[in-house]
Amino acid sequence: MKRPWPTRCAAALFAMAPALPLCAAGQQPDSASRYQQFLLYPHRQAGFAALRANDERTALAEFERARALAPRSIDTALDLAEAYRHFGHADKARTVLDDQRRYTPADPRLRAPPPAEAAVDCKVDNRPVCRAQRGFDALQAGQLERTQAELAAADFARSPEGLALRRALVQRSIYLGDRVRAGEQLAALDALGQLGPDERAQWFNLLLLQGKPLEARDLQARGGLGTPAQDLAVALGLSAAGERKALADYLAVHQPAFDDEKDERQWVNLLAQVGRTRPELLDLYEARFPANAAWQARSSLPLAIARHDDGAAQRLLARLPKDSYREERFSLALAQGRYTDAREQAEALVAQPDGHRLLDPLSYRLMDAGAPDQAQRLLLASYPFGGNPQAGTLFARLAVLAAKQAAAFSAADRAQLARPLESVPLRIAQVPILAALRDCDGIRQVMSDLSPDYPAELWRQLGDCYGNERPGLAEYAYAEANKRKPDPDTTRALAYQAYGARDYATALQAWRAVPVEHMKPDDLLAAATTAMSAEQPGVARAWLDSYAAQGGRQDHAYWWLRAQADEPRDAALARTDLENAIAQHPDARYYQRLAALQTQAGEARPALTSLQRAAVLAPEDDKLAAQLGYAYLQNDAPEQAVVQFERAHRANPDDPKLTWQLLYVHQKLGDNVQARSYAAQAIDQLDAGGTGAAVADSAAQDEGQQRFELRRLHEDLGRKWRFNADMTLGDTVSSAANAANPGQSYRSYFQLEGQYRFDPPWAGADINTLAAYARLFAGSGSGGSVWPIHSWMLGVGVHWKPLTTQNIVLSAEQQTPVGGSRFTRNDTMLRAAGSWSFGPHLNDDWHAAGHGWWSQNFYVDVARYLRAKQTVLTADYQLGWHHKLADGQSIEPYARVQFTGIDRNRGSFQRDGRVGLGVQWNLWFGETRYDAYPHRFSVAVEGQHAFTSYLREKNAVFLIVRTAW
Template sequence: MALFVMAPAWPLHAAGQEPVADSSRYRQFMVYPHRQAGYAAMRAGDERVAMAEFMRARALAPQSIDTALDLVEAYRHFGHAAQAQKLLDEQHRYTPNDPRLRAAQSVAAPSAVDCSRDGRPVCRAQRGFDDLQAGNLAKAQAELDAPDFARSPEGRSLRHALVQRAIYLGDRQRADAQLAELDANDKLSADERSQWFNLLLQLGKLDAARQLQSRGGLDAPAQDLAMAQAIANHSDRKGLAAYMASRQPAFTTEKDERQWVNLLASVAHDRPELLARYASRYPANAVLQARLSVPLAMARGDSAMAQRMLSRLPDGSFREDRFSLDLQQGRYAEASQQAELLIAQPEGYRLLDPLSYRLMEAGARGEAKQLLLAAYPFAGNPGSAALFSRLAVLAGEQPALFSSDDRVRLRRPLESVPLRMAQVAILGALHDCDGIRQVMIDLSPNYSAEQWRQLGDCYGNDRPGLAEYAYAEANKRKPDSDTTRALAYQAYSAQDYATALQVWRSIPVVHMQSADLLAAATTALTVDDPAVARSWLDTYAAQGGQRDHTYWWLRAQADDPRDPALARADLENAVAMHPDPRYYARLAALQSQAGEAQQALVSLQRASALAPNDSKLAAALGYAYLQVGAPDKAMVQFERAHQANPDDPALTRQLLYVHQQLGDSAQARTYAALAIDQLGPIDAPGTGSSDSTAQEDEDQQRYTLRRLHEDLGRQWRFNADMTLGDTVSSAANTAAPGVSYRSYLQLEAQYRFDPHLTGGDANTLAAYARVFAGSGASGSVWPMHAPMLGVGLHWKPLLSQNVVLSIEQQTPVGNSRDTRNDTMLRASGSWSFSPRLSDDWHATGPSWFTQNFYVDIARYLRARQTVFTVDYQLGWQRKLIDGQTIEPYAHVQYTGIDRAHGAGYARDARLGVGLQWNLWYGETRYDAYPHRFSIAVEGQHAFTSYLHENNAVFLIARTQW
């Protein structure tokens, strides 16, 4: 016969019963599947599987009455009564007071009486259990319905077994009917009351279970917990809260008390005070209670309750909850301390992310920053990326939180590129360009496009070349229109116009904004590509870009090369919309190109009025005044420009030349000295050679300025030259044009008038006197015959040409019959055609070629004779030492004399070759060599001549000082 078919899935203990080891939910969770599988095998008649499953359940819960009765049922079902009895005896040691065990033992006890027709309760119970084992619930019910049997102990055991069987078979109607038969007036033992209480809970008859509990005897903590669990299983949270509010069980085990605390926590949302007021007996459950109640109290803002719960616990416990409570109450400093202690725990670094986040969310940004920087650079923290990002967010939102020491620390480059990339994000949020440049100094190719872009922004105008490089690297990695556009603008800023143009051309026109098209056109004009500029300007106009003065200004520059007239029209449109000095200046340039000097001057005057402090415009206006012949006004403008740019050598020289043109030699000489100073220190004396062409040009410029300075400061000039020959020659001389001597001598003194005294004309006017003599008709070697005194004026009408007009009164000094008074009118000029070919000292180079083309026309009024002379000389001067040269030379000369009184025209053409030694001396810092002495030996051959001798040799000496 069988006692139970299936035990309850949730064992509960009767009053006064010892709790067994399988009372935990986890143990029941492990045992229940094996019990189910065992009964399924029994129904299928599979003894092997059934026995194996029940034994496995028994091994998991070796002291459980449920696993014992399951295995007893299996033994009996498969005919192993002795083993069933042995197991019941063994279970008696663990649960001796369990009524199910006693019932099983009484039913299993051997009986000598034949109970097949006996009406005693024990026999009825035995027959009923046999019917249950056979699965005949109707016959078992019939036995139970016998008079006076149901209320007997045996009848109540059979009823219990019948209810269990009905529950197992899912026959809730039969189970409910049997429970309804339980009379409230029945006198049940404590074990039976507990048993029926458990069955009511299994069937979900919570009201009936409460009624049974209300009769008394079921107030043990186990029944309280069972009822609470049953209510919780029905998801009746309000009913559970009401029930638990009326109970304060004192559990004898920590596990049961923990279950009660968990149930209190499940209703804490509605009745938080239930969890808070419960007094746990076990420390572990007190901790659990605090862990569950504190967050709930904080969630509803009941900080006082949370604080009371935490005060029951040691200070070092529940740091996270203490942190949360401090954070909630605005005690940020205390919250930060708790966070630091949490992070200091083993593996605490993993909490840095959530703790810093919560500090930020609560508004404690300073504390969050301190917490993060204390752990920076987060080595070994798997969430370092999020932490770097959080620092960057803090830096961007409140950069003032970061002190100078913090910034110095953040600027130190970390050891790897990924870490430095994270650094850049923080420094970028702080707008700390110095830090970004310091961190990215390695220029690693692994930096992202965004970081290269940041670096480019940071270099900006300070280091435009590096900024361009950074933008170029960003464009390689992310060539979108924004990055490419930034590269184009920066390349232009770095004056890398070719790259800027190339980048602009790489951007599709459809992606270019109006401002981009104007910038691209500006770039094209800068690199002198007006055709490309016109294309972009056409696109700009086609897209509806505003045709303002900027557009017309760019349009004028683009149209200028091919159509100056159109460019002028563009500029006129520009100045009509917006008078701008740049526009007027360019318009003036076009007008000047067209030969409209006066209109150009007007445009520059307007430009200068708009920008009176613009030195470049002042200089341009000065040149315009020179073009219209107003050097005095030009001088004023050049002075304005020079005041703004006193170190500009071009302005200094222009003032030199203007003052020279105005005849103000003193001021011209002052600017000549200043121009010399602007060329820098003078190189060591020597041959004048230098290491570079630029240096040679500078040296030559210096010498030219020194020569001009010397010339402007000279008023007296003295010359002497003498020729000694072996025969008479017609070689050109300044003493007596057209007069042939074997030898001659001339001494001349010249005084140059101050231009200011002669009306301010820069053209040179000088008075001179000279004495000259020749060898005479006797052919004497020494030129002492018939000396003459010449007194006259020299006038140099052209500033840029060496042409001199002279008038001279000649008077005999002695009583020579070969001389007489006469007046000579003379025009002469000489040209070397290049400063490099002049016979003056050259500051650069070891040698130079010289040439001179000399023309002289003299008219003697009294003698009515005209003399025409042309002479060309080519030489090569080789420097010996500073200020000395040796010069081989050759010259060709033609002399024609138109004689008076029908004497006819005489001519002489000859070639001369000579060697000359030159000495220059007397130079100073600002004056070139003022003195020169030359001595030469020359041989001549006349191809045609009016003289008797065709060949001659001369010794020639000249000096000037």
Template sequence: MRRLRAAGACLMKRLSPGRCALALFIMVPAWSMCAESQESSGGDSRYQQFMVYPHRQAGYAAMRAGDERTAMAEFTRARELAPQSVDTALDLAEAYRHFNQAARAQTVLDEQARYTPNDSRLRAAMTPPAPPAVDCTRDNRPVCRAKRGFGDLQVGDLARAQAELDAPDFAASPEGRNLRHALVQRAIYLGDDQRAVAQLSELDKQNQLSSDERNQWFTLLLKLDRLDAARELQSRSGLDTPTQDLAMAQAIGNSGDRKALASYMAARQPAFANEKDERQWINLLAMAARAQPALLDHYTVRYPANAMWQARVALPLAMLRGDRAVAGSMLSRLPADSFHEERFSLYLQQGQYVQAQQQAEVLIAQPEGYRLLDPLSYRLMDAGATYEAKQLLLDAYPFTGNTHSAALLARLAVLAGQQPALFSADDRARLRRPLDSVALRVAQLHILSALRDCEGIRQVMADQSPDYPAELWRQLGDCYSKDHPGLAEYAYAQAGKHEPSADTTRALAYQAYSAQDYETALLAWRSVPAAHLQQADLLAAANTALTIHETAVARAWLDDYAARGGRQDGAYWWLRAQADEPSNPALARTDLENAVALQPDPRYYARLAALQAQAGDAQQALASWQHASALAPQDSRIAASLGYAYLQAGEPEKALAQFERAHQADPDNPALTRQLLYVNQQLGDYAQARMYAEQAIDQFGNVGAADPAGAGSDTQQSQDDLYSLRRLHENLDRRWSFNADTSLGDTVSSAANSVAPGVSYRSYAQFEAQYHLDPQLTGGDLNTLTAYARLFAGSGVTGTVWPVHEAMLGIGVHWKPLTSQNIVLSVEQQTPADNSRVTHNDTLFRASGSWSFGQKFSDDWHASGRGWFTQNFYVDVAHYLRAEETVVTLDYRFGFHDKIVNGQTIEPYFHLQYTGIDRTQGLTYLRDGRAGLGVQWNVWYGETHYDAYPHRLSVAIEGQHAFTTYLRDTNAAFLIVRTQW
């Protein structure tokens, strides 16, 4: 338009034809553009104008850049879209002329003449007016001088126009000024920025610049990166519109000088007319924020959409420089459902981990948000928010469908290993549920392994899939090793199958030994190459071999250990002693002496004591037990062994102290309780003995309950032992004993000589009371010395049935000299208890013994079994001092007690008896030998929890036959009744 105005001025002022032609020539390229903005020709529709306009613009831009190919393509396309338009025809023709293709330009114009033949613009383009003739022969003006010699102006003769313009008189004239303005526009159009700037500078010197030209000059200076000149022009010319401020800021930004950009923008607050320009200004503020962050942070936007944009640009910068206050303030002004990533980062920096976790959860809940689980959880862990990271991961566990599931499972394992306390019982229960595939379970097991959750490892590997790697089988073995040694051994064996190695085999050997599978342990040790056996392994292998008595193998490993320079300490000599003992006990004893010399150990002393005792060195054995006890005063077994050693040495008091010490350490040990019972009994402390007897009985629990059938054969020995303890407890408390004995026969017999040796009765009766003297007074056990009194009578010389004749009172003492044998020596003073002529005072010396040859043949009640065989061999030697009569009795009885109910038996028996009587110092010797068969009913009663049956009643019927006798009758029958309490 400026060019058109210049041309109009030229015509109005009636310039010479040559000058007008020159002005028209300069403004021709702008003519068509200007015209198209004024009117629409050729019937162009608005749609055609809309479609064509971009191509026309692009074509002229390419012409200014000298890009012929692009310019021709764009104008040709515009012509195709509007083939009858005058505008597209003029554009294409101008392009052809610009690139020196005048013939093709004419062809286009001729074609357009068919559609718009009367269009003035088309006619002007086809037949440009000839410049008016100037008679320079008579006109001596500078313009004529400039034009002489080169004829009419042609397109491209800028140099000639410039030469005429340089003439002082013409340049100062209005025509010259107009021409200079036209040349500026022509240079801008042609893209000759340097020439345009030079022309604009000249116009500025002449103070001839218009506002549009100042703006053009400012734009060109920016384009040429002449920023100082542009800023100087802007400051003095008032070029401070928002658009110009933005352009200047963009140019400074392109230079990369952030400080200069910040300084420039700090001085301006443009109010932009559109949202797009303001956004560009915000982007430049972000660039300048490196130097002055406050410019971006405190900029007040006009358009709401740009507030979000400002936050999106400013937040990362504020957080990058750690300005949490600015970031927080900015976020507080924005909707809570926006900028979750930035809020997450800010909360993470501020240590507000719970809020950061909440933002992470929102991000993950978004479409495709699962992809963010990996980086978000990592950032939480890296910031120290391990609990929140754990929660975030567990909420998504087991990460089904997540492409990063392997990494997430591994991260969970790392977190579990670093802080297992973060995982609650519910977390662990969830992690224990087996996942769907072996691959996932392997990753799951790594998490459980990091947590050392053996219960979880057992649950997940319950399927025992062969696809589990050796490492996890080893882990399972470690988990089972403490409470399930057999399963641990199996796991180690599976690990060895999956990945055979010396380490796995070694672990199997140790675990098999722990599971007491010594054969497998020994086989595993033999499978480990000798080069891989460490010194500790050699000792363990030798110990395994010794456990199953492979002493030769153990010695080989011990020799290898010594050859490798292994430390020969107490442990070595201990193993060496066990290896040498079977073949050479003396050498083993030497080994143990070496062991205790190097490393005193109660085990070594204990074994040494056993070998010393075995060799008959009781005193040395006792000394070794004393050393062992000093090293392990709390070891009840050593204390008990020392007690036994003291007993063997004849020191029961010291033995008692050791047994009591052992009992304190192990009060539930029944063997110790019984030993205390026996030692206290031996020492005569019956009160203590009874107390330990009660403890021993209580330790049996319910063993010994009524089982007359004896069905529980496994408990028979226990039942018998319990009954023996009760019998002992009952005896320990007994001070008085009473018994009554009655026999009624059909004829005279010597079968009753146990009452009155040497006297033959048809019937007899006896009642006896015994008092057991205090053993503390006698220095023996309870039955060592007993005072007694008895009253007995018989059928007399008349042979009546009832034993009420010739009654005698006997008072005496029983002495049991041997505690291990039932031998009794008695002294009894007999006195007649009635006025019978055949009775008289006498003194009886008596020695008797009774043997059943084993407890199982005793006549006392047997707690176990359906019944028991019984036998008794009785020997009695009696001498009457006054009568000078000696009687010898030998009696053997064998029978079977058949239990009918608890505490009752029927006993058939066989009886042999021999009686010899010397009445005249060997001059007259009477013999009686007989055999008998009988059956007896026995009843035991009065049993308590701690006492065996204290009372017994027996009723028997017996028939006898005498093979030799001094009596008249050889056959006899008896009814015998006995009772004791």
């Protein structure tokens, strides 16, 4: 059967005791070396774990591997034999033990087990061997309390079997991490006088692991535990437990000689911990390693200096090379008042690699200790502190020294400080030093580049240095200073200068920075003028109120300013102000402003009178001529307006606004030739880079679209004849709106129209007022033919556009049959049609800007046939997106909603409502430099569905072809 597994091997205790053996199963030493034990440990632990899990293969493999690594070790032999017996391989176990007797024949653990016939029932027998068996069985089952109960018997506890069981319990407890139980058992062994050296070391380590450094110290003091590593472990434990006094006492009586530099460094650190209370411990300790000796001195010196023990500090430094610990030597010299020596040590420190970083604290400490002359010499030796991250602080410190003891700076020092440094930031830091020395020549030399990066203080300093010698440069310097940090005096000077240069924003900012109580009446008037020039009427009113409150003279200049300031808030009050100004001194500017206010109030005639009076005072003012032209237009006098615009245009031929205005006025007068000429000029100005006024509401369009609008206008102004043709081919009869014969249902239809536009002979007429036209149209006939070649009709009539701002056309047309069809007859059609796209950006004409555009059109048509006595109403809304394919070419998906109503004068009203979807290809062509595309060709395919109709078919598909030229 499987036997209980032996409990002999424990886990490694902890890292601070590497010299302790890993296994302590009995009192006989193992023949394995410490290195072999280190190699064996993981295999034995894995074997025991497999043994507990009854994993035969793994357990035997691990114990056999351990045996191969240490073939003479008693522990590996016992482990492997026990594993063989546990898994029923008694012969193999006997062979292993026989082989081991060759190396350790006297080891009692190799004694043969008692014969079977000598076996007793150990469950009830209390002999030591039975108690041991029961204890080991309990130990194997993990029942450590039962094992401990067996050991409670006094006669058994002192027997060899009891001692072996107790030691096994110790190791098992260590293995399971039960440090308390392990410590109790080791204490029991100690009480029995059976505590061996290895077990003493285990107990020592357990006490440290349990945070009981005082007990570990006492155990060590009893002997057998005096290695440097153990001394260090106790000291570290006392430090971790906060036992500072006990630590100091312990360090005082132990002087371990460490073989490891890191261990010695820890010991020195512990000495430093108690250095404030027991400094002699750190001072007197003799470190074996040079690095630790240096660390000891570095740790001890601050303590010696802090307690003003100069003798101890000197002794510590005397042990070290003179070129070492210069910072400590500097501190000691500074504390003893040896400032020259301190500066020499500081210079040596600064000369070291990266020593420039110490210049700031070293110079400060010299100043703080009362040695500013030495700090000055130290700083000047490193001036201008290149590459030093604290350069700004060092410059400032040198400026403080210059202010305190300017006489200490020699001529050579001043010449060195007055040489301009290579960068603006360095010069910014350099000038305060020269200012502290009152060296104006040096300041002018350093700031001769007049860099805009200089701060306000430096510009003010430069202005002070220039004084009356160079007033222009002084004024410039004060202006620069005022930009950065204004004060009342320099701000006032800046305000006057900036206004004279027409830099109104800067002038206004300067005036607003001057408190009103520091401003004289002339200053207030100048400030108000500046505010109006900067378009700040509210600010101007406040200053004018202060001016009046101070008793300033209210002459025409005051009222002129007051009118400008009051206008945005109260136009009526501004008119009163202007009238007061004109009463004191008539001026063209006053009349012009009064005319503008009169125009805003809708008083066109008084505004014209005011401008006429202004023109008398300033007959050469071309801007006034343009204003007068606008006033004539508002008073319906385009003939006089065009004279004034021509006069202004001659003075400013490149002004696109005047060109556009002349285009508009000549168009209004019906002079298409002149209007077309100005349209060409506007195109030329736009091509040359000018910015013109936009056509109608298209002010926001880009330059390309504006050029296209001009070309479209130029083309339209030069056109007399216009022709268009359109054809629709459908798959069924539909009431689709058709311009040929409203109200008629066709499958297909065709129309060809030509019209001639008349130039109106009367003034003020619109260019599209009257046109005569003739058209020829036909349909699919009563048989529903595919081709629109039936029932030809000729229509002759006139179009009249009564409104200039709306696209509404009234028409009268006489229709006559052509070809003698019996389905046609003479009739007279009166028609009113309107079309709206609701903005030029949504019309159906070519758009020069962008990759495409949305277009929409709402068309309403009402036609009355006098002879047939029927009325037709058509309403059609279409929305489409033009996607540009190339210049002058687009593809347009679109949707439409259409309603047709027919009153046949027989008491019935027929309705047709439908929706449609289609896609259309558009081609514009014939563009020139001055004319937009005069021709257009379109092909569309459209499907329609009637949601209500008087026709039989609800769905229809059309092919639509249109052209215009």
